[in-house]
Amino acid sequence: MRVLLFGRLGDLAGWRERSFEPAPASLEALKALIAAQDAALGAALNGPGVQAAVDKTIVRGEVSLAAGAEVAFLPPMSGG
Amino acid sequence: MIRLTSQPFDPGAELTAFCGARTESGAVASFVGIARGDAGATTALELEAYPGFTEVEIARMAAAATTRFALHDLLIVHRRGPIAPGEPIVMVATASAHRREAFEACDYLMDYLKSHAPFWKKEHGPAGARWVEPTARDLDDLARWD
Numbered sequence: 001m002r003v004l005l006f007g008r009l010g011d012l013a014g015w016r017e018r019s020f021e022p023a024p025a026s027l028e029a030l031k032a033l034i035a036a037q038d039a040a041l042g043a044a045l046n047g048p049g050v051q052a053a054v055d056k057t058i059v060r061g062e063v064s065l066a067a068g069a070e071v072a073f074l075p076p077m078s079g080g
Numbered sequence: 081m082i083r084l085t086s087q088p089f090d091p092g093a094e095l096t097a098f099c100g101a102r103t104e105s106g107a108v109a110s111f112v113g114i115a116r117g118d119a120g121a122t123t124a125l126e127l128e129a130y131p132g133f134t135e136v137e138i139a140r141m142a143a144a145a146t147t148r149f150a151l152h153d154l155l156i157v158h159r160r161g162p163i164a165p166g167e168p169i170v171m172v173a174t175a176s177a178h179r180r181e182a183f184e185a186c187d188y189l190m191d192y193l194k195s196h197a198p199f200w201k202k203e204h205g206p207a208g209a210r211w212v213e214p215t216a217r218d219l220d221d222l223a224r225w226d
Contacts, residue, residue: 006128007200008211049213056133072130076213079127079158079199080113080170080190 001065003030004072009050013041023067027052027059030071049076081154082138084129086161091171098155098173105152105175109182111190117165121205125163128200134160137198142189149185151176156189160199191222 001023010016024030035042044050052059053072065071091112099108115125142154155173163169170193174185193199195214202211 004130006130006198007202011211053130053133056130056136072133074130074198075200075211077196077198078201078212078214078218079193079197 001030001067002070003034004070006072007075009041009044009073009075012044013038023069024065026065027054027063027071030065045073047075050074082135082142082156082158084135084158084160086159088167089157089159089171091157091168094155094157094171095173098153098175102152102175104177106177107179107182108173108175109179109186110171110173111186112168113170113190115163115165115167115169118205121207122165122203123206124165124204125169126202126204127158127160127163127169128202129160130198134198137196138193141192141196145174145185145189145192149174149176149181149188151181151185154185154189156193158193158197158199188225191218191225194218195222 001020003018003020005013005016020030020033024033031042031045034045051074053074054063054065055070095110116122138156142156145151146154151174153175157171159169172186172189174182176182195218200211202209
């Protein structure tokens with residue numbers, strides 16, 4: 001499973017892309033695994049305005065994950 | 081057309097091309113956003129995108145705007161990567177039969193891009209670097225269209 005962090009989340013973690021093997025079976029399990037390794041990042045992933053995308057589609061709530069999924073964590077967006 | 085580019089672009093040339101060969105669109109409106117230097121406080125901007133996601137999300141919103149404002153055509157050019165003060169970051173152009181729809185669609189598209197398009201913006205300056213998130217005003221601007 002490929003996990004991507006964008007914006008301030010990448011700076012906070014010190015990485016922007018990582019693979020997780022074996023792959024957690026759900027988004028909640030992935031977040032728990034990350035929080036166990038890095039509490040500050042774990043808290044930030046549940047912070048205000050942070051969205052998750054699975055295979056480039058925004059998801060909400062409980063989501064099961066395929067082993068080959070690409071999961072991205074997206075802090076509040078700002079273009080222009 | 082929607083284009084992400086890591087290279088500087090020429091808004092005048094883009095607008096000329098967009099206006100060319102139109103015989104049915106009576107109105108073209110455009111907006112260009114430029115990186116501010118903030119009197120030396122910002123020495124560079126950095127825009128991060130999510131390739132394969134950013135373009136698709138912008139296209140989805142552009143399709144909705146095309147329907148809502150009965151646009152004939154639109155152009156969005158958006159920079160990614162490092163940007164120097166004074167360089168254009170974003171350009172939007174809209175074409176419609178009459179001016180009102182073109183003006184409004186341009187305004188709407190910029191409000192969307194400022195607070196919902198998948199970009200993450202970092203300002204670099206003498207005081208360090210910081211990530212910029214949408215302001216309360218950006219969110220109020222977008223809420224005008226609900």
